[in-house]
Ligand code: KG4
């Protein structure tokens with residue numbers, strides 16, 4: 277029975293997970309409090325996490341109908357993320373682990389995004405992960421559990437970041453992804469946009485695409501915003517689908533997992549599923565695509581299954597006070 281905590285960015289979340297079952301997944305989204313700044317303000321995020329973390333943990337226990345004495349482990353996101361924000365979750369987790377004398381499991385946030393898919397499907401190795409969030413865009417080849425070979429990475433912006441920046445150009449609120457998806461439904465993908473480094477299988481690039489959109493918004497042609505949104509989304513979907521397609525040529529896999537906030541986007545999901553066709557393509561449910569603590573609990577279970585020595589989870593280091601299990605560094 278794991279209590280998992282996630283505070284890496286602007287969602288304060290706590291969850292109870294037991295044997296791959298999510299008993300609760302409580303979340304306080306700070307979005308409305310960052311919106312007027314057009315993005316996440318790190319210092320504000322830390323303060324809000326500190327304000328609400330206790331309440332969210334209580335809610336997670338309560339809605340799972342679980343008491344502190346039922347817990348066997350505490351898991352917490354230890355990075356990557358905003359350092360001040362991470363600190364709040366880590367401090368809460370360490371306090372609980374020390375007080376309750378339970379092992380503390382520091383979890384890599386990206387592993388959380390990947391293992392979110394476990395909520396709906398068993399992993400079939402070897403598999404290919406496409407992870408697209410606000411901070412990362414990667415293709416990862418997994419030969420086995422907890423074996424991560426990064427086969428493509430972004431050279432500049434992350435995919436989610438490009439959604440956020442294009443949204444801002446169109447006068448839409450942060451985070452941009454859901455607003456662009458909504459607006460795109462009213463437009464048509466009629467504006468040609470570049471597909472940078474199309475033939476490079478090991479890299480993504482979104483900054484040229486972003487600049488192209490900026491030029492279009494500033495052009496004299498007065499394009500409809502809905503058409504710009506639809507064209508941008510369409511181009512991103514093709515970029516993602518094409519990179520996955522190139523990777524599938526090189527790696528013989530049994531499954532493709534799409535994870536991270538960008539895959540909350542139904543259009544992008546559909547384009548990729550059509551492109552990979554015969555391969556089993558798994559996308560976590562919407563609430564598990566964006567940041568949440570349940571995914572951290574699911575990844576922690578994998579650590580527990582694969583790393584027998586729990587002492588490895590409680591080592592200290594200077595930066596964040598916790599360390600990954602040695603094998604994961
Ligand atoms: O995984 P996530 O919640 O947080 C990070 O770890 O970064 O991803 C957040 C990102 C944001 O950039 C947001 O605009 C994007 O995911 N996003 C979307 C959608 N929902 C969230 N992008 C495209 N379409 C969406 N529906």
Ligand code: ZN
Pocket residue numbers: 385389409410536537566567
């Ligand atoms: Zn994330």
